Amino acid sequence: MSQSDLEKQALALQQRAYAPYSKFRVGAAVRADGRVFEGANVENASYGLAICAERTAMFAAVLAGCRQLEEVVVCTDVSPPSSPCGACRQVLAEFATDPARVTVTAINGKGERRSWTLAQLLPDSFSGRELP
Ligand code: THU
Numbered sequence: 001m002s003q004s005d006l007e008k009q010a011l012a013l014q015q016r017a018y019a020p021y022s023k024f025r026v027g028a029a030v031r032a033d034g035r036v037f038e039g040a041n042v043e044n045a046s047y048g049l050a051i052c053a054e055r056t057a058m059f060a061a062v063l064a065g066c067r068q069l070e071e072v073v074v075c076t077d078v079s080p081p082s083s084p085c086g087a088c089r090q091v092l093a094e095f096a097t098d099p100a101r102v103t104v105t106a107i108n109g110k111g112e113r114r115s116w117t118l119a120q121l122l123p124d125s126f127s128g129r130e131l132p
Contacts, residue, residue: 006031007107009038010073013053014109016040021047026082027075028053032095033066054088058095069095072104072118081106081114089122099125 003011006029013027017040028039039057043050054074061067069092076082083106084092096102099118106114 003107003111004073006036006071006073007075007105007113009036010075010107011109013038013040014075014077017053018042021045022050025077026053028057029073030054030057030061030069030092031071032058032061033068034070035061035064035066037061037064037066052085052088054084055091058088058091062095067095068097069102069118071102073107074104075107075109077108079108079110079112081108081112083114083116083121086122089118090125092118093122093125093127 009029010027013029014025017025019025019041021043026041030037037057037060039053041053074084093099096118102118104116104118104121
């Protein structure tokens with residue numbers, strides 16, 4: 001299967017990661033409301049302040065007014081391709097009207113690919129509907 005445009009963007013975005021501490025560069029591209037938003041991980045000398053690629057991309061979408069998440073691609077250097085962390089799964093789920101219809105694809109530069117739905121990655125999620 002050839003690379004989708006979103007996959008090509010996630011691969012390119014990896015180069016924009018700021019990861020001098022972990023050396024684990026992550027690029028992410030999300031499609032929301034039909035538009036593509038860019039993300040990469042951004043670390044800090046105060047390690048706990050790092051933010052993941054998936055969240056920078058999702059927050060860029062929200063800031064642009066695009067809250068309906070449709071698709072996510074995340075790119076790392078590892079094999080097999082690494083899936084989004086738990087915190088990012090929760091943030092992505094916030095903006096997924098139907099998590100079973102949001103595809104999350106993990107890729108690497110070698111052309112390897114793994115895919116899930118967001119519902120598979122975060123079953124029985126906390127949706128906020130439980131809140132008073
Ligand atoms: N990271 C991401 O960008 N996405 C993930 O889903 C997992 C981890 C980043 C955070 C940190 O900069 C580095 O990878 C190592 O944890």
